[in-house]
Amino acid sequence: MSELNNNVDTARAAGTGLTMGAGRLFGVIRAVYGAIPGPLLGLILVCVVFSWLSPYFLTTRNFINIFSQVSEIGIMAAGAALVILIGGIDLSVGAVLAVSLMVNAWLYRDFGVPFVLSTLVGLGVGALVGFVNGILSTYGRIQPFVATLATMSACSGIALFVTNGGPVTGFPEWFTALATIRVAGIPLEMIILVSVYLAVAFWLNFRPTGRALYAIGGSEEVARLSGIDTQKVKILVYVIAGLLAALAGLILGARLDSAHPTAGAGDLLSVIAVVVIGGASLSGGSGGMFGTFIGLLIIGVLRNGMALLNVSPNLQPVVIGVAIIIAVMLDRRSQR
């Protein structure tokens, strides 16, 4: 307690000394504030607060921890960001994670399918559900919210049905070993996560089809009249989202050495939170991979920091909720 008081006193003393240059300092702060995108500013703020509150926060080991804790959500959020960018929404991501992993594990355990093959089938299931989402929301003319709500329901049902609700354990050892592989001290899942973001960011900024996403999100009719095959591009985006959800499932399976039919069920809201905190608008046309990655780190840091501070896990969603509102408000402010 006394230590804290001392800190405040020194801060006060420093404050009086700084009054002379306060105006200038304020100007510098404002310039920096204007140059940094809202989400990044939020991340820096959150990091500063936690490193002050917990001595353990600012360690390499903890940062690797943060990445590990958010790698599945992060990979799903990359796909969700693309879907939200074109003005759609994918509610099925968590369920796709579960169903792809369950089908994979079920084929491997109950039918003796070679694991590499069952993994490919699992990824194929993810892509297939994405394809169905895409077809329903384009040619089927069903709003993406409704279409993916339906596939979410169906997928979580199938995930339970294949093993009658039971979990599957006992993946091949080489597969679970992947979860512990480190390259130059960096876990494989972190490398995969960053690679996914770099690949998607490249596609989004430098490839014609990826760039078309911004045009479609801004105004689909403008994009169509400009000669872009909007239906095809939209279907592709849902397929990518499904595939990435299945990939996230693999990482989860390797880490836990088991497949649970309800895995990923609670991830949907976190995934959407990541994209929104990253500066995307649900009406489409804005957002990007950099922002989404920052959004992911904000969620990761908040969860990790609160765990370090022994904040009740029941309170954590409240903080995330507040973070969403602050992020959106900061973003609106910077646009003005």
Added chain:
Amino acid sequence: MFDAAHSEPGLVCRKIVKSYGSIEVLKSVDLTLRPGTVLGLIGENGAGKSTFNNIIAGVVAPSGGEMVLDGAPYAPQSPSDALARGVALIHQEIRLLPELSVAENLFLGRLPMRGGRVDRASMEEQSHAVLARLGMRIDPRRRVRGLSMARQQGIEIAKALLRDPRYIIFDEPTASLGEADAALIFEQIYRLREDGAGVIYVSHRLDEITTLADHVACFRDGNKVAEWHRMPVAKQDLINAMVGREFTFEHHAPQPSGDRIAMRVDGLGRDGAFGDISFTLRQGEILGFAGLVGAGRTDVVRAIAGADRADTGTIEVDGVKVHAVSPKAAIAAGIVMVPEDRKGLGLNLDRAAAANITLPWERTLQRFGMIRPSDVSEMGGAQRDRFDIRGRMGLPVGSMSGGNQQKVLLAKWLVREPKVFIVDEPTRGVDVGAKMAIYEIIRGLAASGIAVIVVSSELEEVLGLSHRVLVMSEGRQTGILDRKDATPESVMALAVGGKAVRPQLEPSA
């Protein structure tokens, strides 16, 4: 305090100033509107007309100056405040709710109540009366969705009339209407004037101003630069005042620059929309599409450009049959279309101008499998120089003026030389200066051998640009006129199908 202006009826504005930050958009404007007269308000885009109207209608507050309404000080705090004082503004854009009924739209925000419930009978009766007053036969119970633009504009006017305003501002009410539809709006304005209302009428169509107005004021750069109290005024004088320099309407249409057939359309049709459209188009020829609103001109060119499907007929470009099943296929065949609705169909206003221009051509921009930002800005810069676009290509198109937006839209479609270039309403909502520049661009394209189709609701524009004019009525092609035979009278006779004596607001379905 009391001078002549205070005791006389009318809306008197004195030294009205409006500034946003350091930018002055209105610089001390004096203007008086008397009851029973029509004041024509002209000026290029950005001259301050809309700001002035918004101040009168209580949408924005002036930064300085005073207004007097029928002898009493007038400083409306909101549009409803202005309405309560008898001043109504009819917006250029239609703001109706498509899923509500006509009557509900008319009474939006002040539905008549009876015994705690909406009094539908009285609402529909009053709606019926006001629509009849405007000469419109619409069932007040039907939904607004599906009504033509002309009818929706009529409902907007009816909505304002329900409040019995004494001063009414029309902000380009005919911008989206054809000439015959516009005539009905004029009839309304004449009726309002007879009833003793004061009308401010804003339009880019100078013929409308010379026909309607008793008194004309011209704005330029936030100032009132000219005023005419006696009509008639020569159109040339109005143009000179608007642009601040000598300007001549040059309506010459030289011979098409080529002889070879660029496009042949045969028997094009779609059930319920249009049919039997057949024409040939030579290289370097400008073919105008004329007709009333709802005649199906836009439907035809959209089908040619692959935006909508056609059920019957064939399209050939350079002798090769084109299956225009999508815009992509049409573009590949050399047919490009500049759509009529710049904001909804043509440009992505939130994106950079350069990115808008490169959008259709990104596949050809690739180098080593990637599109570099520098290539995008380079193409944008090249088009900016070619079309004299004033504005920064890296900023959102929405930040540019209407004329420059339209140039960006034209530039987008002229990155690669098309075989057939279709423009739908090329000069809607742009000022006179930009209009002339756009006409020059279109003529230049034809001179270089590109076949051009121009769809326009402005007869003068069609006649001034085209070598030949195709006239449509109710989805049918009623004739193709050579330039020498195409007069306003001959085109209008074909546009009304040669039967209607007085054009109706909309062809009866």
